[in-house]
Amino acid sequence: MGIxxxxxxxxxxxxxxxxxxxxxxxxxxxxxHDFIPEAIxxxxxxxxxxxxxELPVPYLKVADPRSALADLAxxxxxxxxxxxxxxxxxxxxxxxxxxxxxxxxxxxxxPPAGRISTVGVRVGEEEYFLSGHFTTPEAxxxxxxxxxxxxxxxKQAVLEVSSHALALERVRGLEYEVGxxxxxxxxxxxxxxxxxxxxxxKQTLLRRSRFGVLNREDPYYxxxxxxxxxxxxxxxxxxxxxxxxxxxxxxxxxxSPLGAFKxxxxxxxxxxxxxxxxxxxxxxxxxxxxxxxxxxxxFFPGVxxxxxxxxxxxxxxxxxxxxTESSVRAALETLRPTTRGxxxxxVGAAGERGAERRTGIGRAAGELADFAVFTEEDHRSxxxxxxxxxxxxxxxxxxxxxALIPERREAIRWxxxxxxxxxxxxxxxxxxxxxxxxGSEVLPWNEVEEARKALxx
Numbered sequence: 180m181g182i183x184x185x186x187x188x189x190x191x192x193x194x195x196x197x198x199x200x201x202x203x204x205x206x207x208x209x210x211x212h213d214f215i216p217e218a219i220x221x222x223x224x225x226x227x228x229x230x231x232x233e234l235p236v237p238y239l240k241v242a243d244p245r246s247a248l249a250d251l252a253x254x255x256x257x258x259x260x261x262x263x264x265x266x267x268x269x270x271x272x273x274x275x276x277x278x279x280x281x282x283x284x285x286x287x288x289x290p291p292a293g294r295i296s297t298v299g300v301r302v303g304e305e306e307y308f309l310s311g312h313f314t315t316p317e318a319x320x321x322x323x324x325x326x327x328x329x330x331x332x333x334k335q336a337v338l339e340v341s342s343h344a345l346a347l348e349r350v351r352g353l354e355y356e357v358g359x360x361x362x363x364x365x366x367x368x369x370x371x372x373x374x375x376x377x378x379x380x381k382q383t384l385l386r387r388s389r390f391g392v393l394n395r396e397d398p399y400y401x402x403x404x405x406x407x408x409x410x411x412x413x414x415x416x417x418x419x420x421x422x423x424x425x426x427x428x429x430x431x432x433x434x435s436p437l438g439a440f441k442x443x444x445x446x447x448x449x450x451x452x453x454x455x456x457x458x459x460x461x462x463x464x465x466x467x468x469x470x471x472x473x474x475x476x477x478f479f480p481g482v483x484x485x486x487x488x489x490x491x492x493x494x495x496x497x498x499x500x501x502x503t504e505s506s507v508r509a510a511l512e513t514l515r516p517t518t519r520g521x522x523x524x525x526v527g528a529a530g531e532r533g534a535e536r537r538t539g540i541g542r543a544a545g546e547l548a549d550f551a552v553f554t555e556e557d558h559r560s561x562x563x564x565x566x567x568x569x570x571x572x573x574x575x576x577x578x579x580x581x582a583l584i585p586e587r588r589e590a591i592r593w594x595x596x597x598x599x600x601x602x603x604x605x606x607x608x609x610x611x612x613x614x615x616x617x618g619s620e621v622l623p624w625n626e627v628e629e630a631r632k633a634l635x636x
Contacts (some may be wrong), residue, residue, distance in 0.1 A: 182252045182319050184244075186214035191222030196248040197229070211244070227251070249318035249351035259325035260353050263293070266337045266461050267353070269345070269384045270361025270394075273454050276446075277361055278339040279482045280458035285335050287475035288467040293328030293336035298483040298611040300324050302331045315344030318351065335465055342380040350384075357461045358388025358406075361454070362397040378402075392460045394453070409436065409464070411456040419452040426517045427491050433459065440469050444476045447486045447497065448513040484610025486513070489630045493600040494520070496634065498626045500610025502529065502556070504539025507607060511547035520601030521549040525594050526608050527556030527587070528566055530616075541570030545579020548605075552582050554590035556608045557616040587615065587624075592633045606630060 180192040189195055195218035197211030212228055219226070225237045227247050232238055241247045253260070266281055268274045275297045282294035282301060291303030295315065300307040307324075315321065315338065328336050344350050363378060382404055385391055391408030393400060395415035411417035422431040428445040429452055444455050459472050467475075481487040489496040495518070501510040507526065515522055524544050528537035544551035553570045555563055567583050574581045584590035591606060598604050606626055609615070615624035 180255075182248065182255050184211060184248055184317065184319070186211075186218040186221065189218045189221040189223050191224075193218075193221075193223050194225045194227065194251060195223040196227040196244050196251065198244040198248060243348075245318075245348040246351060249348045252319040252322040253352050256322040256326040259322065259329045262329045263325060263333065264335045264356040264465055265353060266335070266357045266359065266465070267340045267350075267355040267384045267388065268337065268359040268361065268457075268461075269340045269342070269381050270359075271364045273361040273450070273457070274339050274359075276451065276454045276482050276485055277359060277457045277461075278337050280455060280479065281359075281461045282337040283479055284458060284462035284467055284472060284475040285337065285465065287478070288462070288471040289335070291331055291333050293324070293331070293333045294338075295321065295324055295336070296339035298485070302327055302333065315339060315341045315349050318349050321349060337461075340384050342377055345383040346380045353387065355384065355388040357390050357392055357464050358385045359392040359457050359461050360385060360394055360397070360403060361457060362394050363399045390464055392457055392464070394457065396453070409460050411460055412453055415456075417456040417460045419456055422449060422452055424449055424517060426495060426519075427488070429455075435460070435463070437463055437469055440473060442473055442476045445479060445488060446481065447488065447517065450513075451486070484612070484626065486510070487627060489627055490634055490636070494598040494602040494604060496595065496598075496604045496606070496630050498606045498610060498630060500612075501526075501607040502540075502610075503536060504543045507540050507543040508547060510605060510607060511543065514603050514605060515547070518601070518603040520599055520603070522547070522603050522605070523550045523552070523594055523598065524548040524605045524607055525552040525554060525590050527554045527558070528570060528608075529556050530558035530561030530563075530566060534569065537566050537569045538573045541573030541579075542577055544570075545574030545577040545581065548579070550580045550582075552584055552590050552594050554584050554587045555615070555617060556587070559616050559618070588629055591629050595630070595633045
């Protein structure tokens with residue numbers, strides 16, 4: 180028995196909810212009603228949809244199938260959210276890092292704690308990877324994971340909540356003990372249509388929260404709902420002072436409603452001090468004390484694939500998800516101040532995406548890195564040779580130095596073999612992802628493990 184909107188997942192005894200999918204760049208949206216025969220053939224015992232239909236199994240017509248999907252899933256899994264203190268985190272940037280940090284602090288202080296995020300699901304120390312590339316999975320998966328948290332003994336859970344999830348009712352019915360707002364900048368307008376709609380979708384999380392943790396440095400802060408909250412950042416209730424960035428991480432003094440204290444965080448990038456403040460404030464609201472916050476940050480293993488330090492000495496190796504011109508620029512600019520030697524990047528560009536992406540990445544690598552190794556990154560049906568040649572031409576046009584090594588594993592090993600003491604080697608593009616799309620093949624992939632193997636760790 181179960182609830183699903185995906186006919187491929189139907190098993191005997193399931194309820195199938197027919198919803199309209201989202202349009203993609205290369206095709207119109209799919210309509211779940213077209214897959215009802217397949218669902219019945221696979222054993223569905225009930226169907227929910229919006230059309231007038233006569234079927235050989237019970238059928239319920241509804242006005243909003245996404246709301247029905249969420250409500251049915253919550254009921255099927257016995258409303259697990261009611262047994263958990265939830266922390267919901269939303270924003271354009273930083274929400275993955277804050278989610279992973281907040282979960283780590285809760286897990287460190289009072290295990291087990293649950294987590295649903297872009298980089299995977301964790302139940303205590305156990306990790307799961309869901310299919311697809313959603314920040315927040317569909318409602319049946321959300322409810323199933325929450326039920327798994329409850330079964331494992333979790334009392335608290337942290338959810339990374341996207342604007343898509345809020346608009347598409349994936350988290351319908353959830354109420355949050357703490358709602359965290361990181362920031363808002365222009366993004367996802369292809370889906371929301373306007374910044375006003377995007378802002379409204381994001382605010383939904385705060386309206387469902389008992390307490391807020393809000394970024395005071397965000398220009399949208401004055402417009403946020405008037406819920407009881409702590410602010411963080413410059414002028415906020417939680418502030419970072421005397422910030423020092425070294426090759427191995429960040430060191431700063433925290434001023435907070437709990438008191439002042441010093442912390443060390445093994446993360447790169449001064450902006451991560453702001454993310455740490457948000458995570459500490461959320462954890463503190465749920466009862467984590469200062470000594471636990473300090474110890475938890477000190478032993479933080481990093482966000483999978485987000486400026487993740489694989490090795491600090493004699494040369495630094497970092498894995499990051501940067502896969503656009505702007506994100507590659509930001510990553511290289513972040514690493515330059517703490518790099519004593521050369522700054523080297525291993526990066527590719529995905530196929531079946533706009534040509535400007537590969538041009539931009541090549542240009543950014545050529546301008547900001549001392550040396551670039553251009554390699555594969557999910558080239559799919561496109562010619563890898565053509566993608567790499569375009570990147571090389573862009574780098575050459577700005578005076579960049581580079582090598583072309585098509586096979587990604589070989590590229591990583593080559594770059595590590597040629598690294599010198601004091602260098603920083605950035606492996607960009609794959610980050611936390613667990614597959615590599617090479618032509619028509621979808622291969623298992625783990626960038627951090629590949630780096631470790633090449634380093635002999």
